[in-house]
Amino acid sequence: MSPRLRFALIGCGDFGTGFGRYALAVADIVALCDPQLDRAEAAANELGLQAATYTDYRELLAHEELDAVLITAANFVHAEITIAAAEAGVHVYCEKAMARTVPECWQMVRACQQSNVKLMVGHKRRLRPPWARMIELTRDEFLGKPLSITVAQYTDMRPYHMYETWWADPELSGGALARLGVHVVDWFGAMCGPASRVWGLYGPQNDSRWPTPDVINATFEFSSGALASLNSSSLFPVHAFRQAQGPIGQCEHGGFKLNPQMKYIDLYWQRDDEAQLHHERFDDLGFDHAFRLEISDFARWILEDRQPCLTWVEGLRCVEMMEAVYRSAEKGGLPVDLPLYPELEQPSKL
Ligand SMILES: NC(=O)c1ccc[n+]([C@@H]2O[C@H](COP(=O)([O-])OP(=O)(O)OC[C@H]3O[C@@H](n4cnc5c(N)ncnc54)[C@H](O)[C@@H]3O)[C@@H](O)[C@H]2O)c1
Numbered sequence: 001m002s003p004r005l006r007f008a009l010i011g012c013g014d015f016g017t018g019f020g021r022y023a024l025a026v027a028d029i030v031a032l033c034d035p036q037l038d039r040a041e042a043a044a045n046e047l048g049l050q051a052a053t054y055t056d057y058r059e060l061l062a063h064e065e066l067d068a069v070l071i072t073a074a075n076f077v078h079a080e081i082t083i084a085a086a087e088a089g090v091h092v093y094c095e096k097a098m099a100r101t102v103p104e105c106w107q108m109v110r111a112c113q114q115s116n117v118k119l120m121v122g123h124k125r126r127l128r129p130p131w132a133r134m135i136e137l138t139r140d141e142f143l144g145k146p147l148s149i150t151v152a153q154y155t156d157m158r159p160y161h162m163y164e165t166w167w168a169d170p171e172l173s174g175g176a177l178a179r180l181g182v183h184v185v186d187w188f189g190a191m192c193g194p195a196s197r198v199w200g201l202y203g204p205q206n207d208s209r210w211p212t213p214d215v216i217n218a219t220f221e222f223s224s225g226a227l228a229s230l231n232s233s234s235l236f237p238v239h240a241f242r243q244a245q246g247p248i249g250q251c252e253h254g255g256f257k258l259n260p261q262m263k264y265i266d267l268y269w270q271r272d273d274e275a276q277l278h279h280e281r282f283d284d285l286g287f288d289h290a291f292r293l294e295i296s297d298f299a300r301w302i303l304e305d306r307q308p309c310l311t312w313v314e315g316l317r318c319v320e321m322m323e324a325v326y327r328s329a330e331k332g333g334l335p336v337d338l339p340l341y342p343e344l345e346q347p348s349k350l
Helices: 016-023 037-046 057-063 075-087 102-115 129-136 182-192 287-304 313-330
Strands: 005-010 027-033 052-054 068-071 091-095 119-122 146-154 195-202 215-222 227-233 247-251 254-260 265-271 278-282
Touching: 005 016, 005 057, 005 287, 016 027, 016 037, 016 068, 016 287, 027 037, 027 057, 037 052, 052 057, 057 075, 068 075, 075 091, 075 102, 091 102, 091 287, 102 119, 102 313, 119 287, 119 313, 129 182, 129 254, 129 265, 129 278, 146 182, 182 195, 182 215, 182 227, 182 247, 182 313, 195 313, 215 313
Parallel strands: 005 027, 005 068, 027 052, 068 091, 091 119, 146 227
Antiparallel strands: 146 247, 195 215, 215 227, 247 254, 254 265, 265 278
């Protein structure tokens, strides 16, 4: 039987505790950390753990015998915690967005490579069944390669009270797309392969409480020639949270459209050579499946060195695409070629 892995959960805010539940299926959580001790204690309590709690991840790393850390802390500390964990010889699972900038991502990669520890970045959207199904539809026997995809990520972020938090500060979060768009940007990469050129524009600012743009228009060109566009707005009141953001796409042999509802997701697709429209309903939104897949693959990667569903590569490329959008928008929409930092590129040893 495989040994039971020993994980620490670092970052016990809105997301950390829920994610900890999935981790408990594959590992023991032996320690938790959050600068706000009450959060670490509440998470331990909710997860039913008799685990040590810390306010400083450095102390945690110094005192605990660990196989891995799960970083579910705010984006601005992803890089420093990853580097410290790597230096302590501990594997790292880090939540999206991998970091705030591409150079930070490369520092994380280098630290993990130097210490020979694994680094996975969680990007659950591409693993959720309806979204994974759209990727599957790009196989030749279905719709074939994507030619163009459009996503209108119109979501009302105002009820989430993020204005006073790190999410609102681009220096801490990595910009507006890290809040609204990161999942779609990663999924574009999963659908279309490597991006080669990016255009970005900011729309008018309507809500002065955000220091980041309310409206972002981004277009990605991929090495395949495919185009994918994202219109992101954080002020759209009509739809409930999950009803926004459905992609519509044209592929070589037909098209697809996703229609998300709060409790289920409808996918429609049709090949050019078929008279019938396919309709698939996903009654389970697929969060459990995606989180379980990520964390169990991470555990197997550690235990069996089995190729996982995600590594750091997706995380880094997603940050790169988002950073390119900001760079283009700041130049009034001029195209930006990838890679953004050719001098930092290196052979992608996992
Ligand atoms: N995969 C997903 O679907 C998904 C969903 C939500 C959030 N997330 C990611 O999870 C992370 C946390 O998001 P959240 O919504 O829980 O934010 P949050 O603000 O609710 O929680 C962040 C926590 O990080 C803690 N923190 C700050 N500095 C720290 C440090 N040095 N060491 C340890 N903890 C520290 C904060 O005190 C806070 O409790 C983000 O990276 C976010 O992108 C992923």
